[in-house]
Amino acid sequence: MLRLAVETAAWDASLQFDHFLAYLPAHEQEDVLRFFQLEDRKRALASRMLQRAAISAVCGVPLLPPSAIAVQRTKGRRPFTLNRAPDSAPNWNFNVSHEGSFTVLVSEPYAATGVDVCAPTQLRRRPGVPLLQGIVPFKSQFAPEEWSLIQSFAHDEALAGAAFQRLWSLKESYIKARGDGLGFEPLSRARFVFEGEDAWSARASVVVDGKPCPRWGFSLHELPHGHWVAVAKGDPQDIVDAQKGFTRTLRCPAPTDEELRRHTCPAFTIISMEQLLQPSSLPLQL
Template structure:
């Protein structure tokens, strides 16, 4: 497992922005161009750079003809989750918020979410949590970001996104038990494969990151990288 996080503030430098843009594929460049705000373009580029950097460390690339790598392509899973073509065995997920982008890589299903502290409507948000989680939040209101990022990372790991009600599972513990599929749900979902495990870190002031994977997490695998140096010495 590898988890990367980077501060995307240096991308405010127009020259650096243009220089690094060539390290993401045309599809990502088009996605970036569709972003209405410059800060959203920087976040999307930052996430794309982490994806390409992480893939190269695993012998893959989204760009053609990169020496020592297998060219792969992005495809969409059943619920729209981005995946890699070609049966590489590499799984990934991306997230960004504020001045940060993050990426996680593993050999099985993974999800990641990074969030920046913000004002929320507690009365609305409490419907997204279980009774136990709401009781926990009443005793520790500052734990909202911790629970929210864990919820989001789990949804992304199991590949269901908004199709999975956030109040249908509990993230107070670091282990989330596998669920049984109902008669109306798709059989064989990643969520049915077994338990998932969570890790959460407050890595900067007002920022929290959580990721989720199908195996126990040991140590602190989060690596903070300088995007200005990601591709040093690489043509």
């Protein structure tokens, strides 16, 4: 299990970009270089390096040559690996997200996992437009209870913005863990309930189409500069994988409740790009 974050905005790539790029196969290098802006290239490169470092650390394969690490994608563009994880992590899977200053990765040994990082820049709106007015176009994506929660902080835009970020990231983390992406709509189908009915709790559960999902759990983490990260972990039997390439890699398709709940809410470790070149040093729990 891993919870990693790289502050890509702080990474000076001027002297190192090509060096890190060489760790990727040609087609992934092309994907990175399709971006025009340097910050977008940095995020794309960090995302791929996080994936490769995690696979190397867990599966015991070297970073070089790039062909030693087998990364594929589902029809919904979810990345997964064909490299075999140890028996202590029969369903090992990972997910990545990047936004604002951070690129993050999570992995789980049994549960399906998804992650989303939400930066305050995602709440940009026209100058002079109040936040609660600027987010009205998103109202249909929230359950009535969720929208009421956001509105309850109308007296404080910072709190309202944080409430919006947290709920939005929870929804994104859930559909990324499932793998159906845009096929899950509207997002209001998934209603999130914070533990103890505390809007700032670090844990949440989900009700989908009116039915509680007890085999799914969610955690929320605050990163520097106003970023929020949501992590989903749940039943791999709920994964949507049209081509079955990913689900065929899962060696324990029906884990127990105890197995799903391992490492329920670990914190993120912020690491440097340079640390990704030493996968054995990553803070790994299996």
